[in-house]
Amino acid sequence: MRRWNLRKIILYSHDDRRRDVDLDLESVNIITGKSHTGKSALVEIINYVMGASECHIPSFVRDATSWTGLLWVRDETQFLVCRKTPTGARKADNSAYFDVGSELEIPAGQSGLYRKADIDTALHQFERLLGIPEVEVDPYSPARPKEPITVRHVMPYLLQDDSTIIDKGKLFWSSDEQDEKRVAIINRLPFFLGVYDPATIELEGELRRLRRDLAIREKQALEAQQIAGREVSRAQALLAEAQTVGLIEASQAETDLAGIIGLLRAANTWESTEPSDRGEGQNSNLSTLYDRKFELETQASELRSRLNSAEQLGSIRQRFGENAISQRNRLAAVEIVPTQASLVACPTCAQPLERVSESVQSVRKVYERVQRELGDVERQRPLVARASEEVREQLSAVRLELERTKQQIRAIVQEDEQARQRLDLDQRRYRVIGRISLYLDTVADVEVTTNQDEEVAGLRSRVAELEEQLSSQTKAELLQEKRLLISGIATEILQHLPFDERYRGGSVDFNPKDLSVGVITSKRRESMRNIGSDENYLSLHLSVMLALHRLFTDLESPVPGLLVLDQLSRPYFPEDTEEVEVISQDRVSLKRYFDLLFSEVAEQESLQILVLEHAYFTDDEAFKNATKERWIEGRPFLVPADWPDEPVS
Template identity: 30%
Template sequence: MRWNIERITFYSHDGRRRDIVLTPGSVNIITGASGTGKSALIRAIDYCLGSKDCDLPEHVKIHASAVAVLWTNGEANLLTARIIPPSGQATSTRMFVAFGAEISLPDRVEDLPGSCNLATARVEIQRAFGIGDVTQDVSKGRSKPERISIRHITPYLFLSKSVIDSETILFHGMDNKEKAEGIIGSMPYFLGAMDEESIDTEKRLKQLRKALESELARMSSRDAELDVLKQRALSLLGEAAQCGIAPTAAQDSNLDSLLNDLNLVAQWSPSATPLQDDSALTGLYDAKAAALSEIAELRRQRRIVAETVQYASGFSDTVSRQLRKVAIVETLNPSSMHETCPVCLQHTTAAPEMLTLIRQSAEKLKKERTVTSHQRPRLEGQIEALNQEIEALTGQLRSIDNQISSLISAADDSKRLADNTQRAVRVVGRVSYFLEAFKQRSHEPNKRLSEIEAEISDLEANYDPEYKELRLRTAESEISRSATDIIKPLPTEPPCTGAEIQFLSKKPDIVLVQPSTKRIVRFGSIGSDQNYLAIHLALIFAIQRFLKETAAPVPGVVVVDQVSRPYFPSDDETDEINLDQESEDEDTRALKRHFDFLFSEVAREQDLQIVVLEHAYFAEDPRYTSSTKYRWTKASGEKLIPRDWPIVEANKSRSR
């Protein structure tokens, strides 16, 4: 027997409890006025199946402290209970889960067995229902896969008031984008297209294919990296060749050859560089300075002597000119010059004295010229001697300069050798770093690649990716056929009447195929609340039939919130609607056909439990009256939560 609900229990704050007792394998009807708490039963069951939030009505939150659902499969019971959060608090993570043959509901919240947190409770309920530890496919928009959980079975259990005649929502929970992704992703599992083993295989294949793609990309990147490394190796060997510590590498050399050459470079060590003695160079510079100083002094002396020679030559010329001027005195007779000047022939008494003085001056000039004539060769000889000394010192200076140039050249060679050694040391350092970095990289991915390819090959040999699609198409086909059979006796209008239902699980979606024209009618274009009611009923019970046939881990329970909604719309003031034979009209007859189907479906499936929350009440239908568990009418004043239950203030915390 599939799991059914035996009872739903609410606990008050003062130790009382309210039991909603249901009959497994049958139709259970709860009728009554609006606002009596009928719709809260779906939310209570959902809350005890580990929903994220507590959507119970405010009236329930302030009067009840906990809610419990007792499930049975004929052999064992499963208790799922949960603390109700106070008003203003979104939810409670405290739950109670107990499984066994003798499990029953205690009278007090404090005695509920199996206290645990929300996550643990979900796992325990899943285990009891038979849901495996599997991960669904990653839906579009999801960043990571989600585990299939108890939260994914609710679309097959509830036809809530927002769904039952909706023209946009196909399943309970599909109006929430996040929930919808989980429902769609888990559907192949519940429809039997995949089991735990195939899901694990598919998941592993996806992981391996992703790893294979990554490995291939890494190999492609590795090839590009190796090319960069080769160019770097060539560049380092080129630098080493410039330093003279490696031969020039050929551009077409392979990387292994280049690495061998670089390893040889890394083993190079510098030889000792001879030290340069600067004392000899200092002495030469001192000798050069002394020679330059001495040459400068000789040149000064030569300049003085030359100036003297030049002065003497000028003096000699002057004396000669003066002598020529006074040479006339040699021709004059002093005796004839007593009173007459020999030059101007004028009368003078001083002529003889003047002639004497002139002759004396001429004699002195002759002596001076003689002296000058004797000194000039000596001075010229002195200049020649100075020139010889200067030339000798100049030769010595050239020798000193040559020695200095030689020592400087040697020093430059030594410096170049030292600089080249330092450069070579730096190159060797970079080569060593390059080789060390190269060793730390993994350049042999072929082994990992072959392992991945081998595992993919083994898994693909035992897993056909098309098998999932085939099974899913088969499930869709069987559900579509059942839904088409179910909808035939239900009241519908064109284009639904006589049409074939096609269920598409991937969206999920429903389309109608016209029998004669084969024209496709989309779900949103079907029209008529009556049609949408019939389609939702046909689909959920067709799925329930399939779930039973495939022994899917989903309870055989369907909770329907107001089948009469399209025929007798209600508001908050609507009381129970009594329908009898005298007041029977077209809508009543149509509604009755829906209930005829529900009763026949329970009889057909036997372990299927249907819970109907209704306004309508067929007082003269014995099947209906015997299946009605509770009537919460305005006249009776009965409700889901008794009126005399105490209220807990919104800001009062609960210690339980």
């Protein structure tokens, strides 16, 4: 078998029973019966188990089942997938049970089922078996991310329910539920038609990434060039500042941004060579010298006070001596009076006096005192002079030592000033280095280098190569070839089906770009809607679907070989008609559809068709042999009548 077929449709009751609908592989399978027996429920069961987001199984079937499942087969490989039926108001239940093997043992009841995975994980295993690659296609909305190809994208080619099969506006089941679903079919159909393979999809992904990277690189390069032009002046200003503080030699000069940045990076590595403890010894010595200076200045002040006192004393004694000499000179007249003369006679004329002269005696005493004081002054003068001289010598020595101390202080202060200037220069250098470092951090991303240019050139070359290899024109040409091929096969198939004679000479035209179907006549292209008639709609649907499956088989496309057709007799019988034996004039027309199905299955390898039908041909052996079940009075329907409608406690 080249394609997967469906072996069983399985239903599990709440009381641990199982109901199988068995199907023949690579054959036409027919299930007939009256309305409300569960025929159309089979379409919804297949859809639900295959990952539908909501369960639309009719309530009388859903209430009576706990799980539903499908058994897929290809050669010796089997894949069983079962999904739990939602209860209450829930729209779906994602609990899934699956198994893969050659001879699977299907659980006999719901007690043998459990949540082995969620339904998406379970179906992902089937996608691998089908051969669906893990690739993504372009999003059908620019605002949404790319999406992978999944088994959900093959469902439109498998199911034609009773409303779709004669729909005049749409070809595929569920394609008009939401516009995004329709666009999703359009985007992924080229893959299933072989317009591009997984390798091509990977190359397209690479092309998208490279285009994005190239746009980013080109934008960065342009911005870098623009910013570089504005940054040259800033860089030159920093270069001049670095030269001013000696970080860069004045002879070094650059005009382009890259060269200037190179010099700034070199300057950014500068480190001071001055010891960190420089000046500590000088500071300690300077403190000692200041203490000594203060001590000497104190001594000098005291000596100056002593010298001033001595000089003042000498001056006083000198003035005293001068006054004493003057006084002595004035009293010198006393010397003319004899010393031993009687004090009762006049000292000048020697005439006897009537009484003793006290004044003469007083004068003499004063004179004698002055004489003594003058003697004392003369004796003390050398002593005062020597004391003053000693103080002067001490003061001179102190002043000399004080001057030497001040000179030492000035020398240290001058040396410390030079050190401070060196420290100030280092600080200025560090400030400049800080600005250079900040600048280099901000300008690093906009440097235009040869490597960047080479990278952009390499990206452009690869993008051009992939664009030529994956040109839209090439894909459009391939898609057009598939369009013509499908349309040609559908036209050939349509010749075997009932169709309006006014259009029978025309060619079927299926457009994969918008999923439209029409007939090209000698006048124009008539859309399916404009052709009219449920019979015409049915014939166009069936011819295109069978044409697609022929191509899927030839291409070994990862689409299962199953086609489910619900109510081929819709154009001839009302929807609610009981099962009838076809004996009317429509018998011939309806039989042509079944004859085509039998013929198509016989010719196509691995094609399996399931027809859900009201009509029944009692005189057609092929039809009767293909009928797997008849749900009529006296026979069981899809759900046995004794199944409980809710879980058994």
